[in-house]
Amino acid sequence: xxxxxxxxxxxxxxxxxxxxxxxxxxxxxxxxxxxxxxxxxxxxxxxxxxxxxxxxxxxxxxxxxxxxxxxxxxxxxxxxxxxxxxxxxxxxxxxxxxxxxxxxxxxxxxxxxxxxxxxxxxxxxxxxxxxxxxxxxxxxxxxxxxxxxxxxxxxxxxxxxxxxxxxxxxxxxxxxxxxxxxxxxxxxxxxxxxxxxxxxxxxxxxxxxxxxxxxxxxxxxxxxxxxxxxxxxxxxxxxxxxxxxxxxxxxxxxxxxxxxxxxxxxxxxxxxxxxxxxxxxxxxxxxxxxxxxxxxxxxxxxxxxxxxxxxxxxxxxxxxxxxxxxxxxxxxxxxxxxxxxxxxxxxxxxxxxxxxxxxxxxxxxxxxxxxxxxxxxxxxxxxxxxxxxxxxxxxxxxxxxxxxxxxxxxxxxxxxxxxxxxxxxxxxxxxxxxxxxxxxxxxxxxxxxxxxxxxxxxxxxxxxxxxxxxxxxxxxxxxxxxxxxxxxxxxxxxxxxxxxxxxxxxxxxxxxxxxxxxxxxxxxxxxxxxxxxxxxxxxxxxxxxxxxxxxxxxxxxxxxxxxxxxxxxxxxxxxxxxxxxxxxxxxxxxxxxxxxxxxxxxxxxxxxxxxxxxxxxxxxxxxxxxxxxxxxxxxxxxxxxxxxxxxxxxxxxxxxxxxxxxxxxxxxxxxxxxxxxxxxxxxxxxxxxxxxxxxxx
Numbered sequence: 001x002x003x004x005x006x007x008x009x010x011x012x013x014x015x016x017x018x019x020x021x022x023x024x025x026x027x028x029x030x031x032x033x034x035x036x037x038x039x040x041x042x043x044x045x046x047x048x049x050x051x052x053x054x055x056x057x058x059x060x061x062x063x064x065x066x067x068x069x070x071x072x073x074x075x076x077x078x079x080x081x082x083x084x085x086x087x088x089x090x091x092x093x094x095x096x097x098x099x100x101x102x103x104x105x106x107x108x109x110x111x112x113x114x115x116x117x118x119x120x121x122x123x124x125x126x127x128x129x130x131x132x133x134x135x136x137x138x139x140x141x142x143x144x145x146x147x148x149x150x151x152x153x154x155x156x157x158x159x160x161x162x163x164x165x166x167x168x169x170x171x172x173x174x175x176x177x178x179x180x181x182x183x184x185x186x187x188x189x190x191x192x193x194x195x196x197x198x199x200x201x202x203x204x205x206x207x208x209x210x211x212x213x214x215x216x217x218x219x220x221x222x223x224x225x226x227x228x229x230x231x232x233x234x235x236x237x238x239x240x241x242x243x244x245x246x247x248x249x250x251x252x253x254x255x256x257x258x259x260x261x262x263x264x265x266x267x268x269x270x271x272x273x274x275x276x277x278x279x280x281x282x283x284x285x286x287x288x289x290x291x292x293x294x295x296x297x298x299x300x301x302x303x304x305x306x307x308x309x310x311x312x313x314x315x316x317x318x319x320x321x322x323x324x325x326x327x328x329x330x331x332x333x334x335x336x337x338x339x340x341x342x343x344x345x346x347x348x349x350x351x352x353x354x355x356x357x358x359x360x361x362x363x364x365x366x367x368x369x370x371x372x373x374x375x376x377x378x379x380x381x382x383x384x385x386x387x388x389x390x391x392x393x394x395x396x397x398x399x400x401x402x403x404x405x406x407x408x409x410x411x412x413x414x415x416x417x418x419x420x421x422x423x424x425x426x427x428x429x430x431x432x433x434x435x436x437x438x439x440x441x442x443x444x445x446x447x448x449x450x451x452x453x454x455x456x457x458x459x460x461x462x463x464x465x466x467x468x469x470x471x472x473x474x475x476x477x478x479x480x481x482x483x484x485x486x487x488x489x490x491x492x493x494x495x496x497x498x499x500x501x502x503x504x505x506x507x508x509x510x511x512x513x514x515x516x517x518x519x520x521x522x523x524x525x526x527x528x529x530x531x532x533x534x535x536x537x538x539x540x541x542x543x544x545x546x547x548x549x550x551x552x553x554x555x556x557x558x559x560x561x562x563x564x565x566x567x568x569x570x571x572x573x574x575x576x577x578x579x580x581x582x583x584x585x586x587x588x589x590x591x592x593x594x595x596x597x598x599x600x601x602x603x604x605x606x607x608x609x610x611x612x613x614x615x616x617x618x619x620x621x622x623x624x625x626x627x628x629x630x631x632x633x634x635x636x637x638x639x640x641x642x643x644x645x646x647x648x649x650x651x652x653x654x655x656x657x658x659x660x661x662x663x664x665x666x667x668x669x670x671x672x673x674x675x676x677x678x679x680x681x682x683x684x685x686x687x688x689x690x691x692x693x694x695x696x697x
Contacts, residue, residue, distance in 0.1 A: 012061075012064060014061050014650060014659070015054060015057040015058050015060075015061055015650075016650065016651075017035055017038065017054055017643075017647035017650070017651075018037070018050075019034040019035070019651075020034060020035075020036070020037045021034060022034065022036040022037065024579075024582065026582060026599065026600065026606055027603040027606050027607075029606070029607075029610075031578065031579075031610070031616070033579065033644075034648075035643075035644040035647045035648060036579075036644070037050070037051075038051055038054065038640040038643045038644050038647065039051075039638070039640040040640075043638065044166065044633070044635070046632055046639070051640075054643070055632070055639070055643060055663045055665070056665075058643070058646065058660075058661040058662075058663065059661075059662060059663060059665075061660060061661075062660045062661060062662040065658055065660050066660070066684065066687070066688070069684075069687040069688070069691055072687040072690060072691070072697040073680070073683045073684055073687045074683075075697065076485050076682075076683035076686050076687055076697075077679060077680050077683040079424065079485060080481065080482045080485055080679050080682065080683060081676060081679060082423060082424035083422045083423065083424050083426070083481035083482075083484065084423070084481065084675070084679075085420075085421045085422070085423055086104060086105075086106045086107060086108075086423075087103075087104065087105055087106045088103070088104045088421070089101055089102065089103040089104070090102045090103075090404075090418075091392075091404050091417045091418050092116075093382045093384070093392060094118060094385065095150070095384040095385060096152075096154055096385070097117060097118055097154055098115040098116065098117055098118060098154060099115060099116055099117075099118055100113070100114070100115045100150075101113075101114055101115070102114070104675070105134070108134050109134070109137065109674030109675055109676055109677060110133035110134050110136075110137050110143065110145075110674060110675075111133050111134075111145075112129055112131070112132050112133065112134060113129070113130050113131040113132075113133075113148070114127055114128065114129055114130065115127075115128050115130055116128060128176070130150070130157055130174070130176055131145075131148065131157060131159055131174070133145055136161060137163075137674070140163045141164075141666035142162075142163060142164055142165045142633075142666050143161070143162075143163055143674070144161070144162045144163075144165070145159060145160070145161060146159075146160035146161065146162060146169040146189070146190075147159065147160045147169070147171075147189075147191065147192050147193040148160075148193075149192070149193040149194065149195060149202075150176075151195045151199040152195055152198075152199055152249065153198075153199050154176070155175065155176055155177055155199070156173055156174070156175060156176060156182075156195075156199060156221075157173065157174045157176050158171060158172075158173050158193045158195070158202055159171070159172060159173075159174070159193075160172075160189055160193065164633050164666065165631055165632075165633040165634065165664070165666065166633045166635060167190060167207070167211070167635050167636075168187070168188050168189070168190060168207050168211075169188075169189045169190060170185060170186065170187045170188075170189070171184075171185065171186035171187075171189050171193065171202070171204060172184070172185055173202070173221070182221065182222070183222075184219065184221060184222065185225075186202075186204060186219055186225060186228075188206050188207055189204050189205060189206055189207065190205060190206070190207035190211070190213050191204050191205035191206075191213055191242060191243065192204075192242060192243060192244060194243050194244065194245050194252060195245075196218065196252055196269050196270075196272040197269075197270060197271070197272055198270070199221075200220060200221055201218050201219060201220050201221065201272060202218070202219045202221070203216055203217065203218050203219075203231065203243045203252060203272065204216075204217055204219065204243075205217065205241055205242060205243065210237075210585065210586070210587050211587030211588070211635045212237065212240060212587060212590075212591070213240050213241050213242065214233060214234040214235075214237070214239070214240070214241055215230055215232065215233050215234065215241055216230070216231045216232045216241050216242075216243045216254045217229065217230050217231065218230075218231050218272050218273070229273065231252075231254065231267065231272060231273075231276070232254050232256075232265065232276065234256045236256075236258075237584075237590040237591075238258045238590040238591045238593060238594070239256045239257060239258050239261075239591065240256070240257060240258070240591060241254065241255070241256050242254075242255050243255070245269065246266075246269075246291050246292050246338075247291055247293075247337065247338040247339065247386055248292065248293060248338070248340070248386050249269060249386065250268070250269055250292065251266045251267065251268065251269055251292055252266070252267040252268070252269050252272055253265075253266060253289075253290060253291075254266075254267065254276065255289065256282075257287065258591050258594050259471065259472075259591065259592070259594040259595045260284070260285050260287065260594045261282050261283070261284050261285060261286060261287065261594075262282065262286070262287045262288055262289070263278070263279075263280070263281065263282035264278075264279045264280075264288065264289065264290045265277060265278050265279065266279065266290070266292070266318075277315070277318060278318070279297065279299070279313075279318040279319065280318065280319040280321075281319075283303070286301065286302060286303045287301065287302050288300060288301035288302070288303070289301075289336075291336065291337075291338045292315065292338075293338050293340075293343075293360070295314060295315050295316075296312050296313070296314060296315070297312060297313045297314070297315060297318055298310065298311075298312055298324070298336060298338055298343065299311045299312065299313060299321055300333065300335065300336045301321070302327070302506065303321075304323070304327060305326070305327025305328070306327070306505070306506035306507055306510070307327045307328060307329065307331065307332040307333060307505045307506050307507075308327055308332070308333040308334070308347075308506070309323055309324075309325055309326055309327040309333070310323075310324045310325035310333065310336060310345065311323050311324055312324050324363065325345065325358075329505070329507075330349060330350055331347055331348075331349050331354070332347050332348045332349075332502065332504075332505035332506065333345060333346075333347040334346050334347045334348065334502075335347070337380060337383065339383075339386060339387070339388050340386050340387045340388075341359075341360075341387070341388075342357055342358065342359050342360070342409060343357075343358055343359075343360065344356065344357055344358070344380060344391065345358055346379060346380060348474070348503070348504075348505070350504075351448055351497070351503055351504045351505075352375065352376075353376065353377055353378045353379065353476070354368060355368070355369045355378060355379070355380065355393070356368045356369070357369070357391075357409055367412060369393070369407055369412075369414070370414075371395060371414075373397050373400065374435075375397060375398070375433060375435045375450065375477050376395060376396065376397040376400070376477065377395070377396050377397065377476035377477055377478040378393060378394065378395045378396075379393070379394055380392065380393055380394075381393070381394050388409075389408070389409055389410060390406045390407060390408050390409060390415075391406070391407040391409065392404070392405070392406060392407075393405040393406070393407055393414075396420075396478045396479040397433060397477060397478070397479060398431075398433040398450060398451075398452040398477050398478070398479060398493075399428050399431045399432070399433045399452060399479070400428060400479060401419055401420035401421075401422065401426065401428075401479050401481075402419075402420040402478075402479055403416060403418070403419050403420070404416075404417045404418040404419075405417060420479070422481060426481075426484075430454055430455060430456075431452055431453065431454055431455065431487070432452070432453060432454075432455050433450065433451065433452045433477070434450075434451045434452075435448060435449070435450050435451075435477070436448070436449040436451065436530075436534075437449075438526060438527050438530040438531075439526075439530070440519075440522065440523055440526045441522055441526050445499075445511075445519075445523075447496065447497065447498060447499070447523050447526065447527055448497040448503060448504065449494055449495065449496055449497065449527050449530075449531070450477035450494065450495045450497065451492055451493065451494045451495075451531075451536070452483070452487060452492070452493050453487060453491070453492035453493065454487060454488065454490075457490055457491075457492060458490065459535050459536070460535055460536070460537060460538055461490045461491065461492070461537065461541070462489075462490060462491045462492075462537065462541045462542070462543065462566070462693050462695055463491060463492040463493070463494060463531060463536055463537035463541065463542050463543075464486050464491050464492070464493050464494070464542070464543045464544070464545070464689065465494045465495075465496060465524070465527065465528055465531070465542055465543070465544045465545075466493070466494070466495050466496070466544070466545055466546065466550075467495070467496040467498055467520075467524045467527075467544070467546050467550055467553050468498075468500075468501060468546055468547075468548075468549060468550040468553070469496075469498040469499060469500030469501050469512055469520035469523070469524070469549070469550065469553055470500045470501070470512070470513070470520065470548075470549035470550070470552075470553075470595070471500075471501075471509075471549065471595060472500075472501065472502040472506070472509035473501050473502070474497070474501045474502050474503040475495050475497060475501060475503070477495060482679065482682050482686075485683075485686055486686060486689070489690065489695055489696070489697070490695065491543075491695075492531075492536055492537065494527070494531060494536075496523065496524050496527040496528075498512065498519075498520050498523035498524050498527070498553075499511040499512030499516070499519045499520055499523050500512025500513060500517070500519070500520040500549075513595055513596070514594075514595070514596070514597050514605075515597070515604070515605075515608060517596070517608070517609075517612065518556075518611075518612055520553060521553060521556040521557055521560065521612065524544075524553060524557055525557055525560065525561050525564065528542055528544075528561075528564050529564070532564075539563060539564050540563065540564070540565070540566050541566050541693055542564060542565055542566055543565070543566055543567040543568075543569070543689040543692070543693060544557070544565055544567075544568055544569070545568075545569040545570070545571070545685065546569075546570065546571070546573075547570070547571030547572055547573070548571070548572055548573070548574055548636065548637055549574050550571075550573075551570040551571055551572060551573020551574055551575060551637070551642075552573060552574040552575055552577060552614060554568050554569070554570035554573060554614075555570060555573055555575040555614025555615070555645065556612055556614050556617075558614070558623055558624060558626065559614060559617045559618065559619070562621060562622060562623050562624055563622075563624075565624040566624060566625070566692055566693045567624060567625050567626075567627070567688060567689045567692035567693055568624050568625065568626045568627070569626075569627045569628075569629075569685050569688065569689065570626065570627070570628050570629070570642070571628075571629045572629060572630055572631060572634055572636070572637045572642065573614070573628065573637065573641065573642050573645065574637045574641060575613070575614040575615045575641050575642065575644075575645040576613065576614075576615040576616075576640070576641040576644055576645065577596065577609050577612070577613040577614070577615070577616075578599060578606070578609045578610050578613040578615075578616050579615070580592075580638075580641070581593070581596050581597070581598070581599050581600075581605075581609055582599055582600055582606075584600065586638070587635050587636075588635075588636060596609060597609060614645060615641070615644060615645045615648060618645070618648045618649055618652050618653075619652060620652045620653070620654055621652075621653065621654060622653065622654050622655035622657070623649060623653045623655055623657060623659070624657060624692075625657040625658045625659070625688075625692040626646075626649070626657075626658070626659050626660075627658075627660050627662075627684075627685065627688045628642045628645070628646055628659075628660065628661045628662070629642070629661075629662050629663075629664070629681070630642040630643065630661065630662070630663040630664070631663070631664045632663055632664065632665045632666070633666070639663055642661060642663075643661065643663070646659060646661045657692075658688075658692065660688075662684075
């Protein structure tokens with residue numbers, strides 16, 4: 001459990017939030033919330049003096065309690081940074097007449113985007129800097145590049161920037177021939193950027209006042225924003241709208257979707273004002289996405305099997321779908337990518353990433369790409385050209401650093417282009433990775449667990465367990481240089497592939513949402529108990545972490561099984577689930593009801609959410625040491641959720657273990673920006689874990 005402090009400072013008292021009676025009644029049930037006042041009524045602007053004073057007091061307490069760990073934090077940061085190649089660049093990728101790549105310079109927090117003509121020698125003389133994130137971020141506490149898109153003729157660059165963490169981006173356009181910025185400026189976007197009409201127009205989506213993208217809009221270059229045309233508007237407040245381009249660059253694809261239903265329209269890229277072609281009207285529970293080749297639509301859909309199938313349809317009859325690849329229980333089809341001469345199917349076979357090359361003229365010809373390890377993470381990435389004879393792939397495992405491949409399609413050969421370099425040194429032979437299957441408490445469900453540790457680690461030592469388990473997002477068994485700072489200190493590091501993610505297919509996701517949500521929490525606890533039973537660790541020497549919906553997981557298991565955990569780290573935790581799902585005015589809420597349930601209309605959903613919502617289930621008991629982070633400008637998990645949760649924990653918990661909250665006052669959901677600033681926050685997290693578990697730093 002928690003190590004004793006060696007601080008010579010006088011221990012000051014932690015902040016104690018005022019209690020102000022507040023209640024709401026739904027379905028005849030009254031819910032008391034004494035800390036509701038921590039939500040600034042002027043949100044998204046936070047100006048309430050009392051709220052700000054409390055957050056600053058919490059930050060001061062965080063700083064006070066972590067003061068004695070500063071040396072450890074600095075040492076961890078130094079070693080984490082030493083594993084990063086500071087002057088680094090990606091492998092150039094051809095797109096039309098140019099090769100494109102990104103570079104980090106020595107000491108830089110942000111990237112620079114470069115290109116050179118394909119025909120030019122690689123001597124640097126023809127290299128062109130097309131976007132300088134370092135310059136754009138100068139003087140800003142927070143910086144994030146959103147979308148970036150080069151026009152089809154290669155002469156213009158559109159990009160969007162968020163400089164406060166609110167995830168409302170401003171679009172600018174640069175003339176790549178002159179380097180000048182065009183006068184065009186589009187604030188408040190939250191979308192990709194798609195060039196249309198021979199590069200005379202740009203399609204984007206605005207975030208409305210509730211941070212929802214309910215539109216696809218067309219901006220004509222050189223025209224005022226007041227003349228922008230709304231190409232599509234979505235009336236269902238739970239749906240989001242996004243736009244993309246077909247692989248052959250013939251179509252603008254406008255999609256609308258929530259967490260379980262989607263609908264797609266096609267518009268000619270050359271004529272964006274043409275009437276959209278609706279592929280198929282939305283049907284509740286049916287998700288699909290579309291691409292096109294030679295008058296045939298290729299559709300990735302889950303209408304006949306929850307693990308998706310691939311179907312085709314003629315442009316002249318877009319709603320009449322014929323199966324090309326059947327859905328199966330073993331192979332979960334996650335995506336489809338078209339090229340002129342072949343297409344690629346991505347998915348997971350028995351939970352392991354699989355990439356298949358297939359052929360239009362020979363449906364029986366299937367060429368899966370073979371990778372060198374039994375457990376890994378692999379995917380396509382950066383394949384912009386329609387006519388291609390090779391595929392750019394990414395690959396890594398828990399012991400193998402990130403590798404960039406070109407896969408030569410004709411001879412089915414992988415060519416290594418780059419392996420992530422670790423300047424301070426890394427010897428993969430010192431580590432071992434395992435994949436276990438843990439039997440859940442129902443006796444029939446088997447939960448995958450990925451583990452990495454040093455071969456010389458002592459059995460029963462400390463273990464860090466990470467989990468997420470929501471939205472059908474799988475947590476891949478990938479590589480992490482920062483993770484080594486725990487593993488090299490005797491930790492095993494485990495990822496629990498719990499229900500709620502789609503690690504084992506769509507059924508795995510459905511088994512952790514709505515009325516089955518609590519499976520996510522019990523799976524995580526069952527994994528921890530199994531790792532104890534198998535001798536990997538002991539109760540009380542397990543640190544755990546998760547963020548956002550994974551932060552909800554942290555809150556739930558801290559409530560249910562507090563004695564298992566030696567330290568809990570909850571990043572931007574979604575812990576006030578009931579109140580958030582009862583508030584339709586919040587940005588995400590209507591779109592989240594298919595994930596969590598609608599407690600406004602459904603009493604059963606109300607009762608279930610209330611039964612597990614971490615904030616609502618805080619009770620008078622001993623809790624493990626807990627570190628919490630938040631972002632003042634976070635539009636996804638609003639700052640008051642973690643603030644309220646910490647306040648209630650302080651009021652009710654019966655232990656003297658540390659409880660600290662750090663709110664980034666100039667950042668959002670992802671914490672601080674920049675590759676080194678964010679690394680400092682990881683160093684803080686790991687220092688907290690080492691301190692609380694009593695591990696020699």
